Amino acid sequence: MAFEDYEPVIGLEVHCELKTATKLFCGCPTTFGNEANTQVCPVCLGLPGTLPVMNGKAVEFAVKIGHSLNCNIADYSKMDRKNYYYPDLPKAYQVSQYDKPLNYGGYLDIVTKEGTKRIGVTRAHLEEDAGKLVHAGGKSGRLDSSDYSLADYNRGGIPLVEIVSEPDIRSSEEAHAYLTALKSILLYIDVSDCNMEEGSLRCDANVSIRKKGTEKFGTRTEIKNMNSFKFVKQAIEYEIKRQAAVLDKGERVIQESRLWDVTENKTKSMRSKEEAHDYRYFPEPDLVPIILDKAYVQKLKVELPELPGAKRARFEKDHGLTAYDAGVLTSEQELGQWFEVGAKLTKNPKGFANWMMGDMAAQMKEQEKELQDLKFDQKKLAELVDLVDAETINSKQAKEVFLALFNEGVSPAEVVKSKGMAQVSDPKAIEAAVDKVLADNPNVVADYKSGKQGVIGFLVGKVMQASQGKANPKMVNEIIKKKLDV
Amino acid sequence: MELYQKTIHEIAADLKAKKVSSVELTKATMAHLKAVEPKVQSFITVTEEVALAQAAEADKRLASGSNITPLTGVPLGIKDLLCTKGVQTTCASKMLEGFKPPYNATVVERLNAAGAIMVGKTNMDEFAMGSSTESSYYMKTKNPWNLSCVPGGSSGGSASCVSADQAFASLGSDTGGSIRQPAALCGIVGLKPTYGRVSRYGLIAFASSLDQIGPMTKDVEDCALMMNVIAGHDEKDSTSANVAVPDYTTEMKKSIKGLKIGIPKEFFPEGMNPEVTEATKKAIDQLKSLGAEVHEISLPHSPYSLAAYYVLAPSEASSNLARYDGVRYGLRVPGENIVEMYSKTRAAGFGPEVKRRIMLGTYALSSGYYDAYYLKALKVRRLIKQDYDKAFEKVDIIVTPTVPNPAFKFGEKTDNPLTMYLEDVFTISINIAGVPGLSLPCGLSKTGLPIGLQMIGKPFDEATLLKAAYAYEQSTDWHKRKPSLKEN
Amino acid sequence: MALSEKDVQYVAKLARLEVTEQEVAKYTQQLGNILGYIEEMGKLDTSNVEPLTHPLDMKNVFREDVVVPSLTQTEVLSNGPEVQSGHFKVPKIM
Numbered sequence A: 001m002a003f004e005d006y007e008p009v010i011g012l013e014v015h016c017e018l019k020t021a022t023k024l025f026c027g028c029p030t031t032f033g034n035e036a037n038t039q040v041c042p043v044c045l046g047l048p049g050t051l052p053v054m055n056g057k058a059v060e061f062a063v064k065i066g067h068s069l070n071c072n073i074a075d076y077s078k079m080d081r082k083n084y085y086y087p088d089l090p091k092a093y094q095v096s097q098y099d100k101p102l103n104y105g106g107y108l109d110i111v112t113k114e115g116t117k118r119i120g121v122t123r124a125h126l127e128e129d130a131g132k133l134v135h136a137g138g139k140s141g142r143l144d145s146s147d148y149s150l151a152d153y154n155r156g157g158i159p160l161v162e163i164v165s166e167p168d169i170r171s172s173e174e175a176h177a178y179l180t181a182l183k184s185i186l187l188y189i190d191v192s193d194c195n196m197e198e199g200s201l202r203c204d205a206n207v208s209i210r211k212k213g214t215e216k217f218g219t220r221t222e223i224k225n226m227n228s229f230k231f232v233k234q235a236i237e238y239e240i241k242r243q244a245a246v247l248d249k250g251e252r253v254i255q256e257s258r259l260w261d262v263t264e265n266k267t268k269s270m271r272s273k274e275e276a277h278d279y280r281y282f283p284e285p286d287l288v289p290i291i292l293d294k295a296y297v298q299k300l301k302v303e304l305p306e307l308p309g310a311k312r313a314r315f316e317k318d319h320g321l322t323a324y325d326a327g328v329l330t331s332e333q334e335l336g337q338w339f340e341v342g343a344k345l346t347k348n349p350k351g352f353a354n355w356m357m358g359d360m361a362a363q364m365k366e367q368e369k370e371l372q373d374l375k376f377d378q379k380k381l382a383e384l385v386d387l388v389d390a391e392t393i394n395s396k397q398a399k400e401v402f403l404a405l406f407n408e409g410v411s412p413a414e415v416v417k418s419k420g421m422a423q424v425s426d427p428k429a430i431e432a433a434v435d436k437v438l439a440d441n442p443n444v445v446a447d448y449k450s451g452k453q454g455v456i457g458f459l460v461g462k463v464m465q466a467s468q469g470k471a472n473p474k475m476v477n478e479i480i481k482k483k484l485d486v
Numbered sequence B: 001m002e003l004y005q006k007t008i009h010e011i012a013a014d015l016k017a018k019k020v021s022s023v024e025l026t027k028a029t030m031a032h033l034k035a036v037e038p039k040v041q042s043f044i045t046v047t048e049e050v051a052l053a054q055a056a057e058a059d060k061r062l063a064s065g066s067n068i069t070p071l072t073g074v075p076l077g078i079k080d081l082l083c084t085k086g087v088q089t090t091c092a093s094k095m096l097e098g099f100k101p102p103y104n105a106t107v108v109e110r111l112n113a114a115g116a117i118m119v120g121k122t123n124m125d126e127f128a129m130g131s132s133t134e135s136s137y138y139m140k141t142k143n144p145w146n147l148s149c150v151p152g153g154s155s156g157g158s159a160s161c162v163s164a165d166q167a168f169a170s171l172g173s174d175t176g177g178s179i180r181q182p183a184a185l186c187g188i189v190g191l192k193p194t195y196g197r198v199s200r201y202g203l204i205a206f207a208s209s210l211d212q213i214g215p216m217t218k219d220v221e222d223c224a225l226m227m228n229v230i231a232g233h234d235e236k237d238s239t240s241a242n243v244a245v246p247d248y249t250t251e252m253k254k255s256i257k258g259l260k261i262g263i264p265k266e267f268f269p270e271g272m273n274p275e276v277t278e279a280t281k282k283a284i285d286q287l288k289s290l291g292a293e294v295h296e297i298s299l300p301h302s303p304y305s306l307a308a309y310y311v312l313a314p315s316e317a318s319s320n321l322a323r324y325d326g327v328r329y330g331l332r333v334p335g336e337n338i339v340e341m342y343s344k345t346r347a348a349g350f351g352p353e354v355k356r357r358i359m360l361g362t363y364a365l366s367s368g369y370y371d372a373y374y375l376k377a378l379k380v381r382r383l384i385k386q387d388y389d390k391a392f393e394k395v396d397i398i399v400t401p402t403v404p405n406p407a408f409k410f411g412e413k414t415d416n417p418l419t420m421y422l423e424d425v426f427t428i429s430i431n432i433a434g435v436p437g438l439s440l441p442c443g444l445s446k447t448g449l450p451i452g453l454q455m456i457g458k459p460f461d462e463a464t465l466l467k468a469a470y471a472y473e474q475s476t477d478w479h480k481r482k483p484s485l486k487e488n
Numbered sequence C: 001m002a003l004s005e006k007d008v009q010y011v012a013k014l015a016r017l018e019v020t021e022q023e024v025a026k027y028t029q030q031l032g033n034i035l036g037y038i039e040e041m042g043k044l045d046t047s048n049v050e051p052l053t054h055p056l057d058m059k060n061v062f063r064e065d066v067v068v069p070s071l072t073q074t075e076v077l078s079n080g081p082e083v084q085s086g087h088f089k090v091p092k093i094m
């Protein structure tokens, strides 16, 4: 069967570290990158006799995530123990949520080539992170070839929200769009750093394929260890192809966990002596239920900022932006805010948006600048937009003015003035220049008349050159045409 | 009378009046402790150095005349499942041999703040699993009333050390009877407070929803004094209740005229030891003569409490004891890989009773059995709790025997775990319902072994229990009897 | 529900307890007895009873998000059976 005859069915599990000051159940700090085992206390070390006390801020952040993903916030929620042995788990159980998650039954709208699509969010529950293992000795420092491992519990106990999607995703592009949209929301509501390199955002993917047009899900595999959105996309693509090849050979896909291997660009079976998971979940007796006051839950909803989806729709409607442009400008909250201030200062918000996404974005990338590093404000960029719209300067001049604005922060009007850049739009002056160029290039004129209309660009260029770039290119073009077409 | 034979309220008066210093008292107590220790074996660790340093501090406090509490300068025993900073805390398990916690349990902090002296860490059943202290990895504690009998358990060392005057009082813990049963068998007073009354922070967990720390003392007044120090909300324990704590010594002395006492018929089954039935009935008559009203009541689901307990407690324990994996503290037995290291460590570190309960709990929680065992037990738990709620609409306290029999001989119940479990048949439903229960001496068997009377109270109403117990105690002299420290 | 030796072996594996053949036989018999006793609960009709996980009726115990000093690395590692360069060392995982 051809690859196109299969339809992938994908669900994503995203673990997001909350940016609380302290861990979920103790007062240890959550800062990243410190020396091993220096952010550990008796509680997060799981010492005998210690007890957890829930961080109220973590609950607040988790509810905010629930609201922003259109979830129901549970009337009654509780913590459960998930029991399993692994040296990064100090108590040999993870305090998580099983049958009464804090948030459930939500959705997230993503933008794809075919338009917007709604992806279901099954649940978003609160749990604690595990510590970190360094696999040492052996050849490569990789899990399967190391002689021993070293455990660091600094990360153990940091609050996580696990966001589980419905299996509504149908391609690696949709998975990528889902993650982008999710990350954008989490940053908007300011509950996580979403830094994949530091592990504050992690993603596992459940992937299966089925024959197009059929209903029944195929056997799924769980892919782990993808620490960038790019790898998620690549790993899903690889896995779809791998499963298709397995089915085409008449074999069956095995339900298993697979690791994404960055160096070999493939998913690999974890080959653990697959002991059926039996987590023996039961209610955590050391904690009491979470039964939030309705008014408190509502207050957190009201306090949420405008989310990227709503802002995108508003930018399209109010400022005449395309869906794509609105999407780019709302991907980060600061970008949208910067745009909105500027949009009010010009009659041409679309033109303002184009500068932001074009030359400004390019320079920021090249010079590694953030919005807060800029030497100019929205008023000055709006000034540039208006100078172009009034045809005071042409687009080529505008680029030069923009560089001065970006690098030195000088006002565009002043650049135009000091450099005598004002565009020449005097028809008489332009006619004189055109006449001279036509007279100097009789061969080109002849070519044009013989039907090679393309040479007009050459002539325009010559006139622009003669005017030191100041002539209004539109007028130059019109005047040349008028003279030649006589 | 020797100094160490006194009660806390007696010796506190002497200390305050400077008839004796805490250092003198501690030395005298320590000398007696060591003299009888070979016979009774109450302590896994004797903390003489700590005790003398604390006593010197207490003497400064006593000299200054300020900030003195009834516990200032008084030597106490601490059950070896309460974490003590820098002092070995073993839970009587090989698994934790040499383990020195970097922190103190909240109750230990409170005793320290009151100026109490710690003479040692007392022996117990391994991880508090047992009713005879025979499952300790370290030693067999003897019943001071008859050295060939068990002291009860799991707080056997905490009971024997008070009974044998090795300490003025001790702290124990009670998950299914572990304070009350050994208190009954050793002829002392033991109180399991309401669940949530005393902070569990630093109590090495057996079954988190059942465990509670409580005092074990020579008389009721000492019990009230200890409660005044250890009871109350602790923000380190999410299950510690924010309920006001009365002054128990004041409450205790109020009259019991008109107090309504419930006698549950389920606690007097046929075939019970007649001496225990007799002593209990006599005690009830005594309470009546002191002005209490007696009502027959029913706790219809209590016969199921042992079954529910042997699902709930091992299930929680199987999870609580999973952390002993040889990685961060305690015993490690090397292995080729991590799974082998785990399995060898746990096989070598835990004794048979602990393993049995871990296996039982793991099974009850495992996929396919959860509903039939664990969920079922939680539902039975509600029925048992409802029985108590209903009973306490009619009565103020409930009175029963603490244990069906007096102390038994070593090895008598170790072959069949079920017979050992039946020791706790009268104490377990109290933990399941989370209500407070107190045991105090109410008689001696023909062979000279103590018999305990259990009083059960409304949630957070330890004051009424202490009041009833004090009234009874003051009208009898069982608490004044001293053990022989001999074999019979 | 009769408990088999296979059940006991499975549970021992889940609980990370190495057991000998004799232990398996002993546990099968002992745990079987205890389970038989526990199954007495089956006599009670609990179809309309809500489970009770906790004797206390409490909810929403939350802590302020304020940093409290951690232990020092030395204290953290002080009880460790095997430590190396600031970490707890464990044998190979796979």
Ligand SMILES: [Mg+2]
Binding pocket: A096, A127, A162
């Ligand atoms: Mg999870």
Ligand SMILES: [Zn+2]
Binding pocket: A023, A026, A027, A028, A039, A040, A041, A042, A043, A044, A045, A157, C070
């Ligand atoms: Zn911590």
